[in-house]
Amino acid sequence: MTYREAVDAIEAVGTESIKNTTEETRRLLHALGDPDRRIPLIHVAGTNGKGSVCAYLESVLRAGGRTCGLFTSPHLRRINERFRIGGEEIGDEEFAGLYERVRNVIDREVRAGAPAPSYFELLFLMACTWFSERKADAAILECGMGGLHDATNAIDRPVLSVITSISLDHMKYLGQTIPEIAAQKAGIMRRGVPCVCDGSDEEALPVFRQSAEEAGSPLYPVLPADYKIESLRKGEIDFSTSFRYDGHTAFSVRANAPYQVSNAALALMALKVLRETDPSRFGDLTADTVRTGLLSMRWPARMEEILPGVYLDGAHNPDGIRRFLEAAGCILQGKRGVLLFSAVNDKDYSEMIRELAQGLDWSCIFVTEIEGSRKSDAGSLVELFHRAGRPDAVAVADFRDAFREARRRQGRDRLFICGSLYLAGETEEIIHDQL
Numbered sequence: 524m525t526y527r528e529a530v531d532a533i534e535a536v537g538t539e540s541i542k543n544t545t546e547e548t549r550r551l552l553h554a555l556g557d558p559d560r561r562i563p564l565i566h567v568a569g570t571n572g573k574g575s576v577c578a579y580l581e582s583v584l585r586a587g588g589r590t591c592g593l594f595t596s597p598h599l600r601r602i603n604e605r606f607r608i609g610g611e612e613i614g615d616e617e618f619a620g621l622y623e624r625v626r627n628v629i630d631r632e633v634r635a636g637a638p639a640p641s642y643f644e645l646l647f648l649m650a651c652t653w654f655s656e657r658k659a660d661a662a663i664l665e666c667g668m669g670g671l672h673d674a675t676n677a678i679d680r681p682v683l684s685v686i687t688s689i690s691l692d693h694m695k696y697l698g699q700t701i702p703e704i705a706a707q708k709a710g711i712m713r714r715g716v717p718c719v720c721d722g723s724d725e726e727a728l729p730v731f732r733q734s735a736e737e738a739g740s741p742l743y744p745v746l747p748a749d750y751k752i753e754s755l756r757k758g759e760i761d762f763s764t765s766f767r768y769d770g771h772t773a774f775s776v777r778a779n780a781p782y783q784v785s786n787a788a789l790a791l792m793a794l795k796v797l798r799e800t801d802p803s804r805f806g807d808l809t810a811d812t813v814r815t816g817l818l819s820m821r822w823p824a825r826m827e828e829i830l831p832g833v834y835l836d837g838a839h840n841p842d843g844i845r846r847f848l849e850a851a852g853c854i855l856q857g858k859r860g861v862l863l864f865s866a867v868n869d870k871d872y873s874e875m876i877r878e879l880a881q882g883l884d885w886s887c888i889f890v891t892e893i894e895g896s897r898k899s900d901a902g903s904l905v906e907l908f909h910r911a912g913r914p915d916a917v918a919v920a921d922f923r924d925a926f927r928e929a930r931r932r933q934g935r936d937r938l939f940i941c942g943s944l945y946l947a948g949e950t951e952e953i954i955h956d957q958l
Contacts, residue, residue: 526615529622530602536642542637548677550934551640551648554632555625558655559678562592563804564828565663565793566678568670569687569709569721571750571843572786575822576687577663579776579790583816584661585610585809592654592662594647599823599948606650608657625649627687643667644674651678660687661804668698671710682801683709684718684740685793687786689727690842691871701726710732716801719793721785722746732804743796744847750788752781755853758828760784768795769810776817778825779834780850824947829954832937833930837944839866841874845943848882863929864903864942865922867897870890873907875942877897880911887932893945922949 552559567577584591590609591852598604606613613621618726622645625648633639640648647664654662661682666673670686689705697704705727712718712734716894722728722744735742753761753773761775768774768791775785794813797805824837826847834854851860862885866872881886890905892898908916919925929938940950 524623526619529619532626533602533642533645536640536645536926537907538838539811540637540875542672543644543674545672545674545677545760546646546676547638548644550637550944551644552651552677554628554637555652555653556655557679558651560680561655562659563661563801563835564678564681565683565685565797566666566675566681566711567663567685567687568666568673568711569685570690570692570708570840572687572721572782573665573848575783575786575820575825576685576790578822579787579817579820580663580685580793581610581792582587583605583794583808584821586816586819587805587812589660589806590657592650592659593656594650594662595665596643596667597944597948599944599951602646605646605914606653612752613653617653621649624701625652633757641674647674647677649938666708666711668693669710670708672707673711675685676711678927680713680813681711681716683793684713684716685713685789685798686718686720686731687789688842690723690840692840692842694871695869702730705730706734709738712738712740714739716740717743717796719743719789721789723785723816724867725931743792745785745792747785749792750784754808754899755781757854757945762787763766764788764791766792766795767925768813769798771810774814774817775784776820778826779828779854780836780846780852781853782846783825791817823951824944826854829950832933832935834937834939835947835950836939836941837947838941839870839875839943841871842880844878844941845882846877847939848878851883851939853905855883858936859884860937861886861929861933862888863891863925863938864888864904865891865893865943865946866899866903868895868899869892870943872904872942876904876907877911879941880908880913880916884914886936887924888913889929889932890916890918891922892920893922893943893949895922895928895945922946926950926953
């Protein structure tokens with residue numbers, strides 16, 4: 524089987540395929556030889572920041588000499604991005620062979636009465652199998668959506684659970700309130716397994732505390748008072764923590780967005796807990812190793828400067844947009860910038876647009892469309908900008924045309940692109956084509 528045939532077969536499953544229970548996914552894991560039981564797993568859930576926290580953890584573990592697997596979603600350009608070991612994406616030939624091996628086992632189970640896996644479940648099964656086959660020292664699994672009913676929650680016993688910040692997203696599936704969504708995320712907690720959580724939301728934290736008590740999971744919340752930005756300059760942020768790691772409290776990240784400090788602090792606490800609760804595996808992760816790993820981390824589309832003066836951010840819900848605006852304001856320092864925006868049709872783009880229209884004084888705003896069945900009409904989106912007090916916002920349906928026009932109007936200003944990780948992926952594709 525070729526790589527293209529494997530990708531086509533996976534995409535044919537469709538992202539709208541029926542979601543199975545974790546018990547059904549567990550059956551398929553067992554048929555594959557229980558690959559999740561062969562390596563230490565770190566399980567990460569949350570609304571915003573999951574990918575960055577996963578990337579910080581992986582980077583530090585790699586700096587500490589670990590061969591670490593990383594499973595994340597979604598991908599920006601190629602499906603291979605979801606599967607990494609040692610910081611490297613899975614190769615095309617290896618991906619095709621992995622899919623074929625996993626698919627053969629699944630087909631046998633389906634013939635015996637098991638339900639066929641969904642798109643995400645299939646990729647998760649492939650990731651666990653690959654990490655096990657490659658004998659990874661550890662692996663980090665990012666939940667796709669939610670936690671309690673997410674396919675990744677079929678794993679038996681992680682060494683650590685992490686829950687990032689909680690906000691209103693995927694409300695159709697996870698609940699209409701912060702406490703309801705937090706309860707879904709808290710579903711990854713396991714008896715005796717420590718859980719590090721973002722404690723910044725006053726509605727979510729009590730849910731985490733109660734869930735941890737009921738699950739018998741030691742809880743380590745990271746509060747806003749536990750970290751402080753000491754200096755912020757282009758491309759790097761120094762911060763300190765109220766808690767000590769290996770006797771140290773001063774660390775740095777290479778980032779343009781202040782929100783990455785909260786993600787780095789959460790990863791730092793996770794590493795501290797791992798070091799203290801599982802010293803035989805993680806006791807040698809010194810402060811110097813952590814500093815190296817944090818500074819080495821690169822995660823695309825998080826206020827990433829992809830071209831001189833062009834910043835790409837994957838913010839795709841109201842809370843993410845507020846963090847985006849904070850970061851953009853730090854970069855602009857009172858100057859005006861150009862905004863290029865789009866959103867998928869199952870997000871709360873009305874609130875996102877209100878935040879964007881009122882948050883900064885943009886010199887001009889372009890609204891475009893994302894390819895695929897989830898795209899939102901550019902005309903409808905721009906009308907919301909008009910109602911929010913930006914009658915100058917312009918709709919350019921074709922994204923490449925919109926990008927070119929935004930670049931033309933940018934001049935010496937800075938251009939910011941946000942609204943969807945799918946939009947980020949299309950932007951990355953344009954930049955790749957220009958290289």
